[in-house]
Amino acid sequence: MKILKTSLIFAGACFAHIALYAQAPGTDWINYQGNVEGFRFSPLTQVTKANAGRLQPLWSYQIDHTDKFEASPIVRGGIMYISEPPSDVTALETRSGKVLWKYRRVYPDNIPTCCGRVNRGVAILGDRIYIGTLDAHLVALDASSGNVVWDVEVADFHKGYTSTAAPMIVKDKVIIGSAGGEFGVRGYLAAYDAKTGKQAWRFWTVPNAGEPGSETWTGQSLKTGSATTWVTGSYDPALNTLYWGTGNPGPDWKGTSRLGDNLYSDSLIALDADTGKLKWHFQFTPHDVLDLDATQTPILVDANWKGKPRKLLLFANRNCFYYVLDRTTGEYLLGKEYVRQTWAEPNLSDKGKATWRPNTQPTEQGTVVYPNSPGATNYQAPAYSPNTKLHYVMTRDEGGVFYSGDDTYKAGSWFLAGRFVSKPGEEATGGVKAMDPMTGTPKWTFETGPSWSGVLATGGGLVFTAMADGDMIALDDSTGKLLWRYPMGGKVNADPISYIGADGKQQIAIASGHAIFAFGLRDTPPIN
């Protein structure tokens, strides 16, 4: 919270000529998820259920490349910082949408990537912007010019490592995740000193032989165990604990060379933010053979749980189960199917462990399983409103056919040992579910089609997201009623944010197609 205050003061000084607005909390959007607790909630109330119907596009900005645009922007003091694919950075002024500076990186050829040359955003601290790059470096840029302040290699891209997640700021450190889970890398979460770029700690998500957890792997398989950390996690300042989801074990679709639970793949890891030491872990999908990355965003809320105040962690998982954990101890409190699935027995054990159903392993002939590889939800950011106490999740319902294949490992090459296709003759559906964390059931669902958009909740009582075909929508946060819709004309693979623009008014922004769109209320013709 300290970070927020200093940045507001900075922002105030920065915009002497335009800062006519009150510096209320929530003015800026300085974390990937808005706050470090993972809410993706804007307390702003200028746009309400009553006036949302009058929202209109204020400006848009086209990016330089045609790769998938997955960034969630950061906004401070009226300036928006976005990452553009592959991992370039652009600063935009939010009244005019004009470019203030660009950082354009030169990339080595042939960087192995699983799912496009993508990046999901930057982090900000003081006068520095931080970006993880496609060639697995961490770069600090000067926020006023985009000049490189330092640039360090975090991992060797030749081995299949990339950095696609937005880094996270915790005190004086930059936390950066790993990607490359389809190339048999060994996953990590790392912390770097924000000033100097010196590594502070690194937690390997797959243990070394002999370390605790190594007994959950056979042979040499833990050397290629993956379990990457490719979506930004959450942080509890009071407990000084980082909560981060981990990805699939490698190889994706064949588990015979890695018998056992394969820790810490598909898990929630709770780390001491100063040292990177593991406090506890909870594995959602033991011995995964369906690519069920548990890289969704943990949401940290304090609530009464069965009459007792508790620090909770909410987690809507790709594996089709909705979980509630005690985030102090890691104790399992609730786990319930929230999207159709056939891989696990519907009842989890009293410790929350899933049991695989028979005949759900990929085979050479193909095995039909629900969900399909994209899962119940994926990297679409969820939202939590402290007003409704609902957890909004973009979901998808689809079956898949999973095939197993060759599981030979070669550094820097695909390490999938199989493939998948959507279940023939069936169309994927999807929608936003407003989950009640107390029961693990949705209060309402709004059908959007199988959309890759994240979700934003606001103090004005709205939920923003995009439909599968790229229409931006606003819903009533307590009923799911559609209040506004704007066709952006490009599919969304990114997440909405809200902030006070350089004109002093609330804006909502999202990446669609190859552009950023900013929306707001405007009564007069667009003169200034």
Next chain:
Amino acid sequence: MRLPATFRRLILLTIACASVTFAQQGERLYKFHCAFCHGKGDDGMAANLVSPKLPHAPSDAALINIIKNGIPGSDMPASLGMTDAEIRQVATYVRALGRSAPQKVPGDATKGQAAFDKSCRSCHMAKGNGGVMGPDLSDIGLRRSPTNLKNSIVEPDANIVAGWSGVTVKTKDGKSVRGIKLNEDMLTIHVRTADGKIQSIAKSQTASIERAGAKSTMPSFKQLPAADLDNVIAYLFTLRGE
């Protein structure tokens, strides 16, 4: 199968001639298409090519690509009138340039760094440290030749780097904002001031905009003693984006 000795000699000669012509072809093409901007490689007004490492061309494929398509958003043009084979010949020549010995510059880079810290760093970043009122010079040794650097320092007005025009904006409420113009349209002007802050000023709020125009906001360092100038250039020439 054994060939008669003369015949073998003839084949060797042909191969030798072919490779000589290949390199010569590259040089000829380079002189025609590139020397106008890149000079002999390290004395032109554009990027210094006498370097084993070219930031825009980490691989040969990347080199061929930029010769063919240029560098978007810069003055490096796409090739005009060269076949793919000719482009490969030029690329081979550029790589040969890269292997040749770097130009010797007279000054002392260590002393030059001290002079840079004193007179230049307040405006220019180098290796992550410095001001933002002038371009980042961390890779200037690759981007400019020594002669060219000298001109930039002694006569900044002669060749102003694109995107670095100075403005002074006076607002209706009596404030004055002096800095580098980041962009401008009929509604707004964005200015970066010396403290690194970015000001967004609505045109409706401005009383006047004074433009530096053909004058650089960088002062001339004509008065710098020749030895100091050499030292600063020697230091700048070591800045290669590492």
